[in-house]
Amino acid sequence: AQSVTQPDIHITVSEGASLELRCNYSYGATPYLFWYVQSPGQGLQLLLKYFSGDTLVQGIKGFEAEFKRSQSSFNLRKPSVHWSDAAEYFCAVGPYGQNFVFGPGTRLSVLP
Amino acid sequence: EPEVTQTPSHQVTQMGQEVILRCVPISNHLYFYWYRQILGQKVEFLVSFYNNEISEKSEIFDDQFSVERPDGSNFTLKIRSTKLEDSAMYFCASSESPWDTQYFGPGTRLTVL
Numbered sequence: 687a688q689s690v691t692q693p694d695i696h697i698t699v700s701e702g703a704s705l706e707l708r709c710n711y712s713y714g715a716t717p718y719l720f721w722y723v724q725s726p727g728q729g730l731q732l733l734l735k736y737f738s739g740d741t742l743v744q745g746i747k748g749f750e751a752e753f754k755r756s757q758s759s760f761n762l763r764k765p766s767v768h769w770s771d772a773a774e775y776f777c778a779v780g781p782y783g784q785n786f787v788f789g790p791g792t793r794l795s796v797l798p
Numbered sequence: 799e800p801e802v803t804q805t806p807s808h809q810v811t812q813m814g815q816e817v818i819l820r821c822v823p824i825s826n827h828l829y830f831y832w833y834r835q836i837l838g839q840k841v842e843f844l845v846s847f848y849n850n851e852i853s854e855k856s857e858i859f860d861d862q863f864s865v866e867r868p869d870g871s872n873f874t875l876k877i878r879s880t881k882l883e884d885s886a887m888y889f890c891a892s893s894e895s896p897w898d899t900q901y902f903g904p905g906t907r908l909t910v911l
Contacts, residue, residue: 718897720899722902728905729889729902729903729904730841730889730902731902732899732901732902735899737897776840776841778841780897780900785831785843785846785854785856786831786833786841786900787843788833788840788841788842789840790839790840791840791841
């Protein structure tokens with residue numbers, strides 16, 4: 687069965703610093719990979735997705751993620767974090783024709 | 799930009815009562831989903847729905863749960879007899895196809911007392 691792990695439960699970075707959130711998945715074939723962000727009390731907003739092709743994908747709000755098949759990873763990055771990026775970030779795997787499986791989430795705090 | 803909407807934003811109910819959570823998916827989407835997120839935990843899949851039928855459901859989606867598309871725009875989740883452990887945020891999502899991005903609504907927070 688597919689699974690998603692996000693090793694970091696909580697990350698704190700200073701505003702302006704770079705960010706990398708880790709995501710590892712377990713799935714027998716090439717998965718469809720997603721990053722969603724959830725601000726406090728809000729729904730899930732899609733940041734970016736990977737289906738196929740270029741393994742470096744660009745998303746909204748200056749985020750990018752890189753799919754590394756050899757490492758079964760899909761890490762999210764941002765070169766310079768803004769205070770408004772403080773939120774919960776969820777990595778998800780969505781194999782064709784099946785439901786999404788979400789990781790446990792990483793809570794990002796941003797220091798001024 | 800089209801979006802998924804959900805009503806109500808917050809529902810408080812007594813244990814044993816029935817609740818219906820409503821969702822309006824994006825209009826040209828054909829696949830619909832319900833997920834839930836217990837406070838502080840990860841988002842969990844409940845059920846997917848296509849062509850007026852359940853496509854897939856998780857072990858969470860027991861006989862207390864049902865889904866319906868009563869008309870051309872709404873998609874509902876009914877919990878027949880709520881339990882304390884049903885307290886959670888319930889998210890509706892929709893997609894154009896089963897391999898496409900799922901777009902999520904803002905959620906309904908269900909509190910069972």
